[in-house]
Amino acid sequence: MKRIIILMGVPGSGKGTQARKLVQKFDFAHISxxxxxxxxxxxxxxxxxxxxxxxxxxxxxxxxxxxxxxxxFTEIKKNLDAGKNVILDGAIRTVEQAKKYEDFFSSIGMSEEVIVIEISLSDETSYNRLTKRKVCPTCGFILPYSPENEMKTDCPECSEKLIIRSDDNPETIQKRIKEQGNVALQPILEYYREKGELFSVDGERDIETVDVKVVKLLS
Ligand SMILES: [Zn+2]
Structure with a gap:
């Protein structure tokens, strides 16, 4: 298994949810x-x-x-030195940042340990998921939008009442998708594709299906 996992995806692709699942399953350090x-x-x-x-x-x-x-970088190195694998999601938003991280990984001899997984999603699905998802104000759990989740009102992890985030309103979401959507993501993905580090999973599928495919890529 690679030791540095970078999850990429547009807002609402579920990369945060997948990161949490991987942390629970494999005891990765989630670098936020x-x-x-x-x-x-x-x-x-x-x-x-x-x-x-x-x-x-x-x-x-x-x-x-x-x-x-x-x-x-300090946190990543600390965890790697302690024998833990690390997972990054949402940390890299420009090609320049991607290069900085690569330089760092190279400087600690970890270039070969990087795997980048794109959870692909259309901007349209991104918009639908973001304007309808719920979050837990207490523990940060994110309940993604789906027809069956639309009925749920309580956090499955701590029972707190779920809320729709105040920045999840249509205009803000349009702006986020413009800044962090597929157009913005492509150059970064291209950068990793050229390095041979990029793998892609269809994020339009349900969370469990995506999870199984992500885990398969890691093993
Ligand atoms: Zn909660």
Whole structure:
């Protein structure tokens, strides 16, 4: 099994859900840049320079790519060194970022350990899923849109009432799909395709079917 799994997909493709499943099944470390930034924010002993950059980001100034790389790379290396495999989803949104990650993997001798799995989905299905999915405000569980899930009101993991996220409104979703949809994704996928690291799974299928195919690619 490869040790570095990168899940790619448009919003609503289910890459977050698949990442959670893989973490449960194989004990992978799920690297989330959002979580790393929140942890830095909450850590009173965090690096002073890092915290200053974060404060600027929070003040609405430019996103500090260097800080995000530093946090992500440190966390990835820590987990790999501890013998854990790592899984990334949503961390790479530009070819430039993809190259930075590749340079990093190469610098720690891990280039051969990378597998990129695209969960493919049309922009149209992406839109439908995003405007109708529900999330748990307590544990972060995401209940994807499907005809049978539309009736469910409680989180299956912690019983909290599920909500529709406030940023899941039609205009915001249109904007997200423009920024993170298939047009934006293609150059990154092409980059990985040329390196021979890219595999694709049909994300239009239900979660369990996608899960089985992802696991097959990994084994
Ligand atoms: Zn929950």
């Amino acid at each position: 840049t959002g979580d790393l930034l929140r942890a830095l924010d909450a850590d009173p002993n965090g690096d002073k320079d890092d915290k200053a950059k974060l404060a600027e980001m929070k003040a609405g100034k430019l996103v500090s790519d260097d800080l995000i790389y530093k946090l992500a």
